[in-house]
Amino acid sequence: MAQCVRSTLNPSRTPQSFIRTVSAKTRAFASVSFLRTLPEFKKYPVMSCQGKAQSQQEQIPPPQLSLDDLVTSNRKGEVLGTIKDSLSNCLSETNLLETVPGLKSRIKGKVRDIYDAGDYLVLVTTDRLSAFDRNLASIPFKGQVLNETSLWWFNNTQHITPNAVVSSPDRNVVIAKKCSVFPIEFVVRGYVTGSTDTSLWTVYKKGVRNYCGNVLSDGLVKNQKLPANILTPTTKAEDHDVPITPNEIVEGGFMTQAEFDEASMKALSLFEFGQRVAKEHGLILVDTKYEFGRSSDGSILLIDEIHTPDSSRYWLAGSYEERFQKGLEPENVDKEFIRLWFKENCNPYEDEVLPAAPAELVTELAWRYIFLYETITGSRIDILPAQRYQQEPIHDRISRNTSQALLSLRRQL
Template sequence: RRVRGERRMAQCIPGLNPPKTLNSKVSSITQSFPSLSSSCKTIPSTSLSKKFPSISVSVTSSQQQQPPSLEALTSSDRRDEVLGAIRSSLSNCLSETNLHLTVPGLKSKTRGKVRDIYDGGDYLVLVTTDRQSAFDRILASIPFKGQVLNETSLWWFNKIRHITPNAVVSAPDKNVTIARKCSVFPVEFVVRGYVTGSTDTSLWTVYKKGVRNYCGNVLPDGLVKNQNLAANILTPTTKAADHDVPVTPDEIVKRGLMTQADYDEASRKALSLFEYG
């Protein structure tokens, strides 16, 4: 349904969103992600074609002429045509996938708030859906949101590879990333540059309650909402059943979530990424 919707929209507005063409006979689903670091090489196409033969797509060549921007189209005499095509796609959302039922080689499915993740042995197939998540719940689905999120992630993975390698292997579809399976630390590295936020774990929420030592960071009195911090700080969290739990660096090491050396390296890279972006 999603592909048909993209094709309809592309036909209405030539060049705005080139249609994807499913092709079950293509020998490989991989389109190498450009400029990957040497530590993250592309899987040989023959091995991937055996594992994931049914979700092949043709990818528009980067050598082709770039389509006009949405801003350019909506400010031209094609405005009504563009907005009409967008309205006709509002019900065309990728909200659920079940590739493990149809694609040989995919062992299981894990459903996250936004991504559907399929186990392919040494690799994971991550499908970024159009589900919109906020405050630990799914609110709705937004057309093409998954495509934008997936392609934005790929752009950043490519942009920051000089800071740290990543697990990306290929991107065979606008909503799909194939990644090398990694061992994951059960810690989320949250870097903050401002005293702001509205969630239970945000810096302003805890600060206005009187907390002055948050995740190992000593905070002075007198800070105001949205104030820029003197230096960026790291406020790591770990996962409970359905929410994030703030944790200090000492607790991370004492609980065996990470070694001190691993924490030091990860925190250094997290701060470097935040400063770069």
């Protein structure tokens, strides 16, 4: 769920002993069991995944979302003013070392700040927007949306894999178990698309036909659905992600064969489940990434984030086929449009100073993140009006809630 202590690409033959962990709403079902009750924590409903409830859900045709739902939604009108009023109240930086007792150190990631709390990690999801291996802007409520999106998915994927979440005492915070993190991102793709240097379409159009151990046939076109989902892992280098094959992962000592096999199976199962859920809500989960770590008891845990608009690409399902046949770009509900803006207006990989993202794009992206969360979970996210930040700044609120949560956890030890 964040950037943690990273090693070089010359690992030992055992999992890297980084300290790192995670972050972790469809219609109302049962309640959460794995999250402890802590201050200001909202419990999330569990989605039924089997049996009668599931078969009934499968008989319901998915909603036909359109771009109009994004542009003219009544809900957008409700939240747009709050988003605009909050442009100057984004959580861009944190320093809980000065405000929360007992924290030992901080590691600043691209989006999340990770604090060592002894037996636990505290992960604060900020409003920073990261792409092209750098920060591009700060987006109102982005951290909250990412945090609560991951929590919902973590809760609803426990039938596939355990995760490292202990609790969420604040809308921007997760407290997680410590574990040894595998320095591999498990990127799963269902379509030939993307605009970054490591995206499948970018390398495919350059003539690559064997990518991360996957043989790709000739004749594929941009945004085409793959015959089957594929895994394209990357290493986690300090400055950028590096594609790697399964054999190289094992031979390089990043993971054992058994560890890689288990994590790969989990990643592909998570993606298939995510695609089913997205389809039920009129969306396509195009691609995403997962990260895993080994806990103190030896089990492999899902960490970091899951199926958020930061880690995943989402398209509107209702218009995909027609637009694909016409050679048009799919209607997306993620940060791809702002990535494309930067590529059109600068060289985001090489330019030392980037232009500021226009306020209308920042506002639109904040809305899209909220739209995606509410579409998938079936619940309205609780965003605070700007006046509340005048009463209690966001950093003060996070510090207060985190301090109370850690004190409660320490009393339970």
